[in-house]
Every structure is written in structure tokens, then in C-alpha cells.
Amino acid sequence: MNQRDFVRTIGGASLGLLFGEERWARYAALPPRRLAQDEPFWATIRRQYRLTPDYINLESGYYTMQAEPVLDAFIRRVREVNLSASRYMRTRQFDDKLAVRRRLAAMAGVPPEELIITRNTTESLDTVIAGFDWHAGDEAVMAAQDYGAMLDQFRLQARRYGMVNRVVSLPLDPRSDEEIVQLYESAITPRTRLLMVCHMVNITGQILPVAKICDLAHGHGVPVMVDGAHAFAHLEFAIPDLRCDYYASSLHKWLGCPLGAGLLWVRRDRIAALWPIFADLGMADDDIRKLNHTGTHPVHTDLAINDAIDFHQRIGIARKEARLRHLQRSWTDQVRGRPGITLNTPSDPARSCAIANVGVAGLTPAELARTLLERYRIWTVAIDSAGVRGVRITPNVFTSTAELDSLVGALRALAG
Numbered sequence: 001m002n003q004r005d006f007v008r009t010i011g012g013a014s015l016g017l018l019f020g021e022e023r024w025a026r027y028a029a030l031p032p033r034r035l036a037q038d039e040p041f042w043a044t045i046r047r048q049y050r051l052t053p054d055y056i057n058l059e060s061g062y063y064t065m066q067a068e069p070v071l072d073a074f075i076r077r078v079r080e081v082n083l084s085a086s087r088y089m090r091t092r093q094f095d096d097k098l099a100v101r102r103r104l105a106a107m108a109g110v111p112p113e114e115l116i117i118t119r120n121t122t123e124s125l126d127t128v129i130a131g132f133d134w135h136a137g138d139e140a141v142m143a144a145q146d147y148g149a150m151l152d153q154f155r156l157q158a159r160r161y162g163m164v165n166r167v168v169s170l171p172l173d174p175r176s177d178e179e180i181v182q183l184y185e186s187a188i189t190p191r192t193r194l195l196m197v198c199h200m201v202n203i204t205g206q207i208l209p210v211a212k213i214c215d216l217a218h219g220h221g222v223p224v225m226v227d228g229a230h231a232f233a234h235l236e237f238a239i240p241d242l243r244c245d246y247y248a249s250s251l252h253k254w255l256g257c258p259l260g261a262g263l264l265w266v267r268r269d270r271i272a273a274l275w276p277i278f279a280d281l282g283m284a285d286d287d288i289r290k291l292n293h294t295g296t297h298p299v300h301t302d303l304a305i306n307d308a309i310d311f312h313q314r315i316g317i318a319r320k321e322a323r324l325r326h327l328q329r330s331w332t333d334q335v336r337g338r339p340g341i342t343l344n345t346p347s348d349p350a351r352s353c354a355i356a357n358v359g360v361a362g363l364t365p366a367e368l369a370r371t372l373l374e375r376y377r378i379w380t381v382a383i384d385s386a387g388v389r390g391v392r393i394t395p396n397v398f399t400s401t402a403e404l405d406s407l408v409g410a411l412r413a414l415a416g
């Protein structure tokens with residue numbers, strides 16, 4: 001039995017407990033896209049979460065609550081670490097963390113020696129950006145739609161070292177992958193030393209053709225750093241599929257970990273050239289752990305990654321991705337093209353998944369978010385940057401289509 005089959009069997013067995021073996025066998029036989037439409041199945045998954053009755057939560061893009069089994073396991077771990085206190089920290093934490101790191105690396109499809117557990121995507125990507133040996137005139141390529149914290153970190157390097165940032169602006173509905181690839185190519189020069197690209201743009205939900213961008217950049221000798229804050233445990237892929245050089249994600253988003261868990265993967269031959277932010281001269285230059293010396297840390301958060309992976313793999317990434325895409329389309333298909341409503345998300349279903357962004361004529365993004373909450377009890381977030389004006393709508397596996405129908409009703413009423 002290979003690793004994948006083994007995981008599938010474990011997951012199957014656990015969902016068998018949840019659904020009853022017979023019912024589960026029927027579900028397990030369904031292709032993910034069919035199961036994505038099976039409301040009773042997803043209602044059972046929904047019951048694994050404790051949801052507030054006060055509002056409909058359509059803002060999973062920032063932080064996704066933990067499922068109850070994950071939260072319970074996390075709280076048990078907090079108590080265990082608290083009980084043994086420094087004895088735990090001096091003895092068991094290293095082996096326990098190593099086991100989690102190995103499991104996370106297996107899930108990502110990379111060797112554990114190339115991956116560290118961080119607090120979040122910001123820490124991971126900023127470690128890479130600030131770890132470069134920048135010289136005046138060096139260049140980096142990125143997009144206006146990238147995340148603000150990383151754009152700021154590049155701006156900081158520009159101020160400090162005189163390197164230069166070249167910023168492209170992504171089309172929302174590209175005619176083809178090549179249009180995006182060419183856009184990035186147009187910004188590459190002989191001085192380019194790093195290209196940053198989002199796997200999924202946070203303000204629009206747009207999925208970018210990362211592997212093709214990596215091939216292009218490598219053709220020019222440029223390494224690629226991927227911001228996977230929203231893609232890991234959301235889309236079905238392994239990091240090597242992307243052919244990138246650096247990959248980062250936040251595990252409190254789509255993996256459903258406690259707050260403050262992330263990952264950084266660096267291709268083995270790229271590790272030695274990075275300067276750590278926190279010095280640890282006990283680590284060899286080509287040991288990725290040199291980038292991970294952040295001091296005493298809430299280790300129970302890292303340990304709970306294990307519990308979140310258990311829950312995630314019980315559902316299975318193919319089923320989860322199919323459901324998330326179905327949820328998004330279930331509401332966007334009802335409002336696309338309606339007067340007064342603008343969708344700021346690609347219309348091609350392959351170019352987005354759970355996340356979409358919508359604007360209503362006559363309302364600023366802030367007014368729309370406020371009205372949705374105050375009048376319709378729907379929690380979203382206003383986005384007003386890089387030419388994107390609307391509210392971001394992010395359902396999750398606990399979201400029902402009935403909740404999204406409420407959103408559709410609200411949008412139609414507001415658009416008049």
C-alpha cells in the first residue's frame with residue numbers, strides 16, 4: 001500500500017465512522033464533482049464546526065475557524081505542554097515538531113529537509129525577500145495584485161539597497177495562460193534576480209499559471225517565489241508540480257490550523273544563498289533550519305498541524321476543491337452579468353476556486369460590506385486596492401448553498 005492509499009484508507013475509515021460505513025461507501029464511490037453537489041454530505045461536514053448564529057461567515061480568506069475535532073485536539077495539546085512546561089520544551093518538543101514537519105512535507109510532496117514550519121506566509125516570504133543579497137540595480141518582478149506585506153518588504157529592500165521593483169498589473173480575464181506569462185516576461189531584464197507570483201490572488205481569487213511562469217522565468221535564469229497563502233489545502237497540487245524555487249503558505253487559512261501556523265519550502269540548492277533574519281550559527285549554511293530560529297514559540301500550535309491534516313485528509317483534497325469551486329459558482333452564476341453587479345473574478349471556472357469578489361454599483365466596497373453585515377447579517381471584507389473594488393466572498397466546507405442564496409438575494413436587492 002503506498003502512502004497515498006494508506007492516507008485514503010485512514011480518511012475513509014474515519015469518515016465511515018461519521019457517516020456509517022454503508023453511506024460512506026456510496027459517497028466514496030462518487031466522483032468529487034458529483035459529491036460537491038450532495039448537500040446532506042456537506043451538512044454532515046458542517047456539523048463538525050461550531051458556527052456562530054449571529055451572522056453568515058463568508059470571510060474564510062483571512063482565517064478559517066478550526067473544526068471541532070481539531071480545536072479539541074489543540075486544546076488538549078495546550079494543556080499537555082502547559083503541564084510539563086519547560087520539561088516538555090527541553091525534551092519532547094524537538095521530536096514532536098520533527099514528526100509534524102515530516103508529515104506536512106509529505107502532504108506538500110517535498111523532502112522534510114527543504115521545509116520549515118513558520119508562523120505564516122508573511123514570515124516565510126519576508127524571510128526569503130530579506131534573505132537575498134541585494135545590490136543596487138538588482139531587480140525583482142511582482143504584480144500590483146500581490147499581497148501588501150510582501151510588496152512592502154520589496155519596497156524596503158529598494159530603500160535599503162537600491163534594488164528596483166518592476167510591477168506588472170494582472171488582467172482579470174486573460175485570453176490564455178500565455179497572456180499572463182508574456183506579461184511577466186515583459187518585466188524581466190538581465191538584472192532580474194527574483195520573480196514573485198501569487199498562486200491565488202487574494203483580492204480576486206484568480207489562480208495563476210504558476211508552472212508556466214516558472215518555466216519562463218527559469219529560461220531567463222530567474223528563480224520564482226510563490227505566494228501560496230490561499231492555495232495550500234485549497235487546490236489539489238504538490239509543490240514540485242509548480243516547478244518553483246520557493247513556496248510559502250499560511251496553514252490557518254485553508255488547512256484550518258490554529259492561528260499562527262505557516263510553511264516555507266526552499267528548493268535544496270537555493271537554501272545556502274539565503275541570509276537568515278535571526279542568527280543561528282549552529283546551523284550549516286545549507287540547512288533550512290537556519291531560517292527557523294525565531295526563539296521560544298507556542299509549540300502546541302505547530303503540533304496541531306497534525307490534527308488539522310487528519311481532518312483535511314478525511315475529507316480529501318479533491319473533494320474539498322470540487323466543493324469549494326461548486327460553492328463559488330453556485331452564487332456567482334446567479335449574479336454574473338446582472339445590471340449593477342460586477343464580478344471581479346475570472347469567469348473561466350478553472351481560474352478560480354472558493355474565493356470571488358463582487359461589487360455593487362453605487363456602493364463603495366466599505367458601504368457594501370457594512371450593508372451586507374448590518375442589513376443581511378453576512379460577514380465579508382471590503383477590498384479597494386489595485387483596481388479591485390468590491391467585497392471578497394470566501395465560503396468554506398462548512399458553508400451551505402442556502403447561505404450563498406441569501407447572499408445572492410442581498411446582492412440582487414442592493415443592485416435594484
Ligand SMILES: Cc1ncc(COP(=O)(O)O)c(C=O)c1O
Nearest residue numbers: 120121122123147202227229250
Ligand atoms: C496572498 C496573500 N499572501 C500573504 C498573506 C499573509 O498571510 P499571513 O497574514 O497569514 O502571513 C495573505 C493574507 O491574507 C494573502 O492573502
